[in-house]
Amino acid sequence: NAGVMQNPRHLVRRRGQEARLRCSPMKGHSHVYWYRQLPEEGLKFMVYLQKENIIDESGMPKERFSAEFPKEGPSILRIQQVVRGDSAAYFCASSPWVSGSDHEQYFGPGTRLTVT
Protein backbone atom coordinates (compact mmCIF):
# COMPACT_ATOMS: atom_id res chain seq x y z
CA ASN A 1 0.00 0.00 0.00
CA ALA A 2 1.75 3.13 -1.21
CA GLY A 3 1.94 6.02 1.19
CA VAL A 4 0.94 9.61 0.61
CA MET A 5 2.58 10.88 -2.55
CA GLN A 6 3.47 14.45 -3.29
CA ASN A 7 4.93 15.98 -6.42
CA PRO A 8 7.03 17.68 -7.31
CA ARG A 9 9.43 17.17 -4.41
CA HIS A 10 11.22 20.42 -5.22
CA LEU A 11 9.76 23.39 -7.08
CA VAL A 12 11.49 26.62 -8.02
CA ARG A 13 9.41 29.57 -9.14
CA ARG A 14 10.19 33.19 -9.90
CA ARG A 15 8.22 35.91 -8.15
CA GLY A 16 4.86 36.39 -9.81
CA GLN A 17 4.58 32.86 -11.23
CA GLU A 18 2.09 30.22 -10.17
CA ALA A 19 2.94 27.13 -8.12
CA ARG A 20 0.88 23.94 -8.25
CA LEU A 21 1.51 21.28 -5.64
CA ARG A 22 -0.05 17.84 -5.96
CA CYS A 23 -0.98 15.28 -3.34
CA SER A 24 -2.29 11.74 -3.78
CA PRO A 25 -3.63 10.38 -0.46
CA MET A 26 -3.16 6.83 0.71
CA LYS A 27 -5.46 4.32 -0.90
CA GLY A 28 -8.83 4.34 0.83
CA HIS A 29 -8.28 7.74 2.47
CA SER A 30 -10.83 10.39 1.63
CA HIS A 31 -9.56 13.20 3.88
CA VAL A 32 -6.66 15.44 2.89
CA TYR A 33 -4.91 18.12 4.91
CA TRP A 34 -2.30 20.67 3.82
CA TYR A 35 0.34 22.17 6.13
CA ARG A 36 3.14 24.66 5.63
CA GLN A 37 6.46 24.52 7.45
CA LEU A 38 8.76 27.52 7.42
CA PRO A 39 12.43 27.19 8.40
CA GLU A 40 12.74 26.93 12.21
CA GLU A 41 8.93 27.04 12.53
CA GLY A 42 6.37 24.43 13.35
CA LEU A 43 3.87 22.93 10.97
CA LYS A 44 0.97 25.31 10.34
CA PHE A 45 -2.42 23.99 9.27
CA MET A 46 -3.73 25.45 6.03
CA VAL A 47 -6.77 23.54 4.79
CA TYR A 48 -8.74 20.32 5.24
CA LEU A 49 -10.63 18.78 2.33
CA GLN A 50 -12.79 15.81 1.55
CA LYS A 51 -13.64 14.76 -1.97
CA GLU A 52 -15.09 17.81 -3.77
CA ASN A 53 -15.51 19.70 -0.47
CA ILE A 54 -13.47 22.16 1.55
CA ILE A 55 -14.20 21.37 5.19
CA ASP A 56 -11.93 23.87 6.97
CA GLU A 57 -9.80 26.55 5.32
CA SER A 58 -9.19 28.65 8.41
CA GLY A 59 -5.40 28.46 7.92
CA MET A 60 -5.33 29.52 4.30
CA PRO A 61 -4.21 33.04 3.41
CA LYS A 62 -7.20 34.91 2.01
CA GLU A 63 -5.51 35.84 -1.25
CA ARG A 64 -3.49 33.93 -3.86
CA PHE A 65 -3.96 30.50 -2.21
CA SER A 66 -6.55 27.91 -3.18
CA ALA A 67 -7.01 24.18 -2.77
CA GLU A 68 -9.15 21.50 -4.31
CA PHE A 69 -9.70 17.77 -4.04
CA PRO A 70 -11.68 16.66 -7.09
CA LYS A 71 -13.70 13.48 -7.39
CA GLU A 72 -10.96 12.02 -9.57
CA GLY A 73 -7.27 12.78 -9.28
CA PRO A 74 -4.99 14.30 -6.68
CA SER A 75 -5.55 17.21 -4.37
CA ILE A 76 -4.01 20.43 -5.65
CA LEU A 77 -2.67 23.36 -3.64
CA ARG A 78 -2.34 26.36 -5.90
CA ILE A 79 -0.41 29.52 -5.13
CA GLN A 80 -0.82 32.38 -7.57
CA GLN A 81 1.68 35.23 -8.02
CA VAL A 82 4.19 33.71 -5.62
CA VAL A 83 6.33 35.92 -3.39
CA ARG A 84 9.58 35.14 -1.56
CA GLY A 85 7.68 34.66 1.69
CA ASP A 86 5.90 31.67 0.16
CA SER A 87 9.19 29.71 0.18
CA ALA A 88 8.59 26.81 2.54
CA ALA A 89 8.00 23.08 2.75
CA TYR A 90 4.38 22.16 2.04
CA PHE A 91 3.18 18.88 3.48
CA CYS A 92 0.08 16.96 2.62
CA ALA A 93 -1.47 14.41 4.99
CA SER A 94 -4.39 12.03 4.67
CA SER A 95 -6.60 9.99 6.94
CA PRO A 96 -9.37 7.47 6.50
CA TRP A 97 -12.92 8.24 7.50
CA VAL A 98 -13.35 6.99 11.06
CA SER A 99 -16.26 7.57 13.35
CA GLY A 100 -14.19 7.43 16.54
CA SER A 101 -11.51 9.77 17.78
CA ASP A 102 -8.48 8.07 16.19
CA HIS A 103 -7.43 10.98 14.06
CA GLU A 104 -3.80 10.27 13.29
CA GLN A 105 -2.64 11.61 9.96
CA TYR A 106 -0.27 10.09 7.41
CA PHE A 107 2.11 12.60 5.88
CA GLY A 108 3.72 12.77 2.48
CA PRO A 109 7.39 13.66 1.92
CA GLY A 110 6.58 17.30 1.22
CA THR A 111 7.18 19.75 -1.62
CA ARG A 112 9.94 22.27 -1.07
CA LEU A 113 9.01 25.50 -2.80
CA THR A 114 11.70 28.07 -3.46
CA VAL A 115 10.73 31.46 -4.83
CA THR A 116 13.57 33.39 -6.45
Place this chain on the structure above:
Amino acid sequence: SQKIEQNSEALNIQEGKTATLTCNYTNYSPAYLQWYRQDPGRGPVFLLLIRENEKEKRKERLKVTFDTTLKQSLFHITASQPADSATYLCALARGGSQGNLIFGKGTKLSVKP
Protein backbone atom coordinates in the same frame (compact mmCIF):
# COMPACT_ATOMS: atom_id res chain seq x y z
CA SER B 1 -5.02 32.42 21.97
CA GLN B 2 -4.35 28.68 21.91
CA LYS B 3 -0.67 27.86 22.30
CA ILE B 4 1.37 24.69 22.34
CA GLU B 5 4.97 24.74 23.51
CA GLN B 6 7.73 22.22 23.46
CA ASN B 7 10.08 23.86 25.87
CA SER B 8 13.31 22.27 24.69
CA GLU B 9 14.51 23.06 21.21
CA ALA B 10 17.23 20.45 21.51
CA LEU B 11 18.00 17.56 23.83
CA ASN B 12 21.27 15.63 23.87
CA ILE B 13 21.51 12.32 25.72
CA GLN B 14 23.74 9.29 25.90
CA GLU B 15 22.75 6.01 24.30
CA GLY B 16 20.88 3.73 26.69
CA LYS B 17 19.42 6.58 28.76
CA THR B 18 15.77 7.62 28.86
CA ALA B 19 14.85 10.70 26.84
CA THR B 20 11.98 12.79 28.23
CA LEU B 21 10.35 15.46 26.06
CA THR B 22 7.75 17.95 27.31
CA CYS B 23 4.72 19.47 25.62
CA ASN B 24 2.66 22.19 27.34
CA TYR B 25 -0.47 23.90 26.08
CA THR B 26 -2.59 26.86 27.14
CA ASN B 27 -6.11 28.16 26.53
CA TYR B 28 -7.24 24.84 25.22
CA SER B 29 -8.94 21.59 26.28
CA PRO B 30 -8.03 19.05 23.62
CA ALA B 31 -9.84 15.77 23.18
CA TYR B 32 -6.55 14.10 22.40
CA LEU B 33 -2.87 14.74 21.85
CA GLN B 34 -0.54 13.16 19.31
CA TRP B 35 3.21 12.70 18.97
CA TYR B 36 5.04 12.55 15.65
CA ARG B 37 8.62 12.00 14.59
CA GLN B 38 10.20 14.02 11.78
CA ASP B 39 13.53 13.28 10.15
CA PRO B 40 15.38 15.96 8.10
CA GLY B 41 13.84 16.47 4.69
CA ARG B 42 10.92 14.15 5.37
CA GLY B 43 7.31 14.34 6.47
CA PRO B 44 6.22 13.65 10.06
CA VAL B 45 5.47 10.07 11.04
CA PHE B 46 2.72 9.33 13.56
CA LEU B 47 3.89 7.64 16.78
CA LEU B 48 1.23 7.72 19.48
CA LEU B 49 -2.16 9.21 20.28
CA ILE B 50 -3.46 9.66 23.82
CA ARG B 51 -7.00 10.69 24.73
CA GLU B 52 -8.02 13.10 27.47
CA ASN B 53 -9.37 10.27 29.63
CA GLU B 54 -6.12 8.28 29.39
CA LYS B 55 -3.25 8.93 31.79
CA GLU B 56 -0.61 6.92 30.01
CA LYS B 57 0.01 5.02 26.80
CA ARG B 58 2.87 2.74 25.78
CA LYS B 59 4.23 1.36 22.54
CA GLU B 60 7.42 -0.67 22.66
CA ARG B 61 10.09 1.71 24.07
CA LEU B 62 7.80 4.73 23.89
CA LYS B 63 5.57 6.06 26.68
CA VAL B 64 3.30 9.09 26.66
CA THR B 65 1.53 10.66 29.63
CA PHE B 66 -1.24 13.23 29.53
CA ASP B 67 -2.07 15.46 32.51
CA THR B 68 -5.08 17.64 31.70
CA THR B 69 -4.77 19.46 35.05
CA LEU B 70 -1.20 20.54 34.36
CA LYS B 71 -2.00 20.87 30.63
CA GLN B 72 1.08 18.85 29.86
CA SER B 73 2.19 15.73 28.04
CA LEU B 74 5.48 13.93 28.57
CA PHE B 75 7.02 11.70 25.90
CA HIS B 76 9.59 9.14 27.02
CA ILE B 77 11.95 6.98 24.96
CA THR B 78 13.58 4.30 27.12
CA ALA B 79 16.89 2.61 26.26
CA SER B 80 17.49 5.28 23.63
CA GLN B 81 19.50 4.50 20.51
CA PRO B 82 21.30 6.72 17.98
CA ALA B 83 18.55 5.77 15.50
CA ASP B 84 16.08 7.61 17.75
CA SER B 85 17.77 10.90 16.83
CA ALA B 86 15.13 13.07 15.14
CA THR B 87 12.77 15.95 15.82
CA TYR B 88 9.70 15.02 17.84
CA LEU B 89 6.50 17.01 17.46
CA CYS B 90 3.42 17.12 19.64
CA ALA B 91 0.07 18.10 18.18
CA LEU B 92 -3.38 18.93 19.52
CA ALA B 93 -6.71 18.85 17.76
CA ARG B 94 -8.75 22.02 17.74
CA GLY B 95 -12.35 21.55 18.74
CA GLY B 96 -14.92 20.87 16.08
CA SER B 97 -12.63 19.69 13.30
CA GLN B 98 -10.73 16.44 13.15
CA GLY B 99 -8.20 17.87 10.76
CA ASN B 100 -7.17 21.13 12.31
CA LEU B 101 -4.08 20.06 14.25
CA ILE B 102 -1.89 22.56 16.11
CA PHE B 103 1.75 21.47 16.14
CA GLY B 104 4.51 22.48 18.50
CA LYS B 105 7.82 23.56 17.00
CA GLY B 106 9.40 20.28 18.01
CA THR B 107 12.30 19.07 20.10
CA LYS B 108 15.41 17.89 18.27
CA LEU B 109 16.73 14.81 20.04
CA SER B 110 20.33 13.67 19.58
CA VAL B 111 21.37 10.33 21.03
CA LYS B 112 25.14 9.94 21.25
CA PRO B 113 26.71 6.47 21.12
